[in-house]
Amino acid sequence: MKSLDVRGMACPLPVVSVKRALESAEGELRVLLDDGAPRENVKRFVQGRGYQVQEEQIEGGFAFTITGAGSGSAKREAAPTERSGATVMLIGSDRLGDGAEELGRLLMKNFIITLLDMSELPDRIFFVNSGVLLAAQGSEVIEALEELGNRGVEVLSCGICLDFYKKKELLAAGGVTNMFTIAESMLQARSVVRL
Known part of the structure; x- marks a missing residue:
């Protein structure tokens, strides 16, 4: 062995x-x-x-x-030669767009909540960098992320990022993942949406 x-x-x-x-x-x-x-x-x-x-x-x-x-x-x-068909979303910030931080946070909150009304959902949502703050206690989108998880969306946060922001013990939605899984999922995905 x-x-x-x-x-x-x-x-x-x-x-x-x-x-x-x-x-x-x-x-x-x-x-x-x-x-x-x-x-x-x-x-x-x-x-x-x-x-x-x-x-x-x-x-x-x-x-x-x-x-x-x-x-x-x-x-x-047996390396894959075609895309798996998954749709992957990569969220790298707790804000959407550039400009005023307060507006960016409001836009991100509204975006995630709006996903619940979409007929087609991503297969996986990966949170990296300050995006992991959205899945931690105190976030205004925890309920929306939990509902997305209940609808079959994998909600995963980068472990190194959670450690950096000292939020690993405060993760409230989804699970912890690593950069290998994120990279592999993105490379095998049918489409990648980056925010």
Whole structure:
């Protein structure tokens, strides 16, 4: 069994390292990783590709034993050649447009609430930079984001960004993700809407 230690690595290196190891591994892969975002991101990544994960708490973090053949999307020879059809929205600020901050915040709030009235919704909304403030406690759009989540929209915030703004413990809507997942989703999307 191949082993990999990704403890102490900054996002998105744990996911990238596991991806590379899965591309070259045959059989089981044992991964040592930190709790929190690395654990969540790696687990979501491998399970999303059809692998099974057995978790074990160890001193200093967690150990994953990853088994199964996966869906093939992690294999180099099965790299996607066409877009998946997903619509991805990337929100990089808690404001919409340039100009007065108060107006920009009002416009962003109205935009997100207006999404609830659209007949076609994005498949995923990624929040980066100050955009993560929209998914944290105190935001005026939490209810709208929760409703979007209930309608099948994946609402995900960048873990590094949440850490930077000291909002990780205050995330109120959706989940935490990493730059690898954001980049991969954008590159495989049918369309990307950037705000």
